[in-house]
Amino acid sequence: MPTMRLGIIGLGGAAKQMVPSFLSHPYVAITAAADPRDDARSAFAAEFGARTHATAEALCADREVDVVYIATPHQMHRDHAALAARAGKHIIIEKPMALTLEECGDIIAVAEANGVHLLVGHTHAFDAPILKMRALIREGVIGPVSMINSWNYGNFLYRPRRPEELRTDAGGGIIYNQVPHQVDVARLLGGGMVRSVRSMAWTLDPTRPTEGAHVTFLQFENGSAASLVYSGYDYFDTDEFHYWIGELGEPKRPDCHAASRRALEAMTGTGSEVAAKAGGGFGGGRRLTVPPQNEWNHPHFGVTVVSGPDGDLRQSARGVTHYGRRGAVEHPLDPPRVFPDKSGVIDEMYDAFAGLRPILHDGAWGRATMEVSEAILRSAREGREVGMSHQVPVRD
Ligand SMILES: NC(=O)c1ccc[n+]([C@@H]2O[C@H](COP(=O)([O-])OP(=O)(O)OC[C@H]3O[C@@H](n4cnc5c(N)ncnc54)[C@H](O)[C@@H]3O)[C@@H](O)[C@H]2O)c1
Structure with missing residues (x-):
């Protein structure tokens, strides 16, 4: 099975809860993360030996990343999704997908235009x-x-x-x-x-x-x-x-x-x-x-x-x-x-990445929830x- 290389944007509480599930997948490797906070980057690099970047732009330009997990504050989701899609990265985006239906539509359009998978992670x-x-x-x-x-x-x-x-x-x-x-x-x-x-x-x-x-x-x-x-x-x-x-x-x-x-x-x-x-x-x-x-x-x-x-x-x-x-x-x-078990999210993205099944919680699904x-x-x-x-x- 192919390895899926994952980069994280936003090293806050959501990422901290999600990382154990990423690590629990046999074919997922966390290769990079981005956060403007120095202490967050240092702690992450020390714990996982992954590369860190100060900006989302730099993470999206990282060639060792296939999928980006966006765990930044809500008002940044649209822009970070656009950066990731334009760099050809598949996207897992935290809830809520964005703040308006228009923003959700923008995210769906940019993912489609760049041919990347989009998963909206209302984790429950x-x-x-x-x-x-x-x-x-x-x-x-x-x-x-x-x-x-x-x-x-x-x-x-x-x-x-x-x-x-x-x-x-x-x-x-x-x-x-x-x-x-x-x-x-x-x-x-x-x-x-x-x-x-x-x-x-x-x-x-x-x-x-x-x-x-x-x-x-x-x-x-x-x-x-x-x-x-x-x-x-x-x-x-x-x-x-x-x-x-x-x-x-x-x-x-x-x-x-x-x-x-x-x-x-x-x-x-x-x-x-x-x-x-x-x-x-x-x-x-x-x-x-x-x-x-x-x-x-x-x-x-x-x-x-x-x-x-x-x-x-x-x-x-x-x-x-x-x-x-x-x-x-x-x-x-x-x-x-x-623990905590949020592995359903990474399993669904991995299966789409490996061509095993389509994403159920995709952009259109996330927009409907929004x-x-x-x-x-x-x-x-x-x-x-x-x-x-x-x-x-x-x-x-
Ligand atoms: N699914 C869940 O159960 C769950 C749980 C908590 C939060 N969330 C969601 O996750 C997202 C983040 O929430 P949180 O509670 O982790 O917030 P948080 O404030 O703890 O974390 C946000 C992180 O993003 C970083 N950040 C800010 N600007 C950035 C930028 N331009 N580039 C890169 N990183 C940047 C911050 O430094 C911080 O580390 C929200 O959308 C929230 O709703 C989901």
């Missing part, structure tokens, strides 16, 4: 239990999907943030950061074709002046519907409803409520939150805590239940549970191959149902 739609739920739906285990319900309550708004992450007009808040995961998962399970969106969203803390909660109703073309609920206010935590397993698959302590609020309150000085945010990336002081291997679970994005005439499917601790006519039947999965996410914001602001025009079906 690649979680093994979600892909298993999709496979069980295709097998007809619950019959045609009627309802999809997704609940996620957590601490999103009180994790350390860069200033623009708290400004909706700069791509901050849950609608650009978290809700796209929910939408991508719901679209995957519901067949992809959303007909309309109705939403309400709230900014409940004036010191964090961006949307932190929403409730949304999606109607699909095929007659199914989804309700999506998210709260990032660090009060209730839906991990309680998921066996006290955290988002990355780690065991979680049940006494965590409001801990992120308290940690934030304890920070002093204007730069300390920004420094704490940078501390989660390469060159920062915070290490990714890896539990003992026998405690690894698959990642999840709250509680997701899918229903049909023949039962309900729910992500369980180690797989998917089908609640059917004969009771609950467990469909176990292989344990995670790495269309729904943008409509959630619009529907909440304008108090009306919003119709869709860029939806694409699941191609599996």
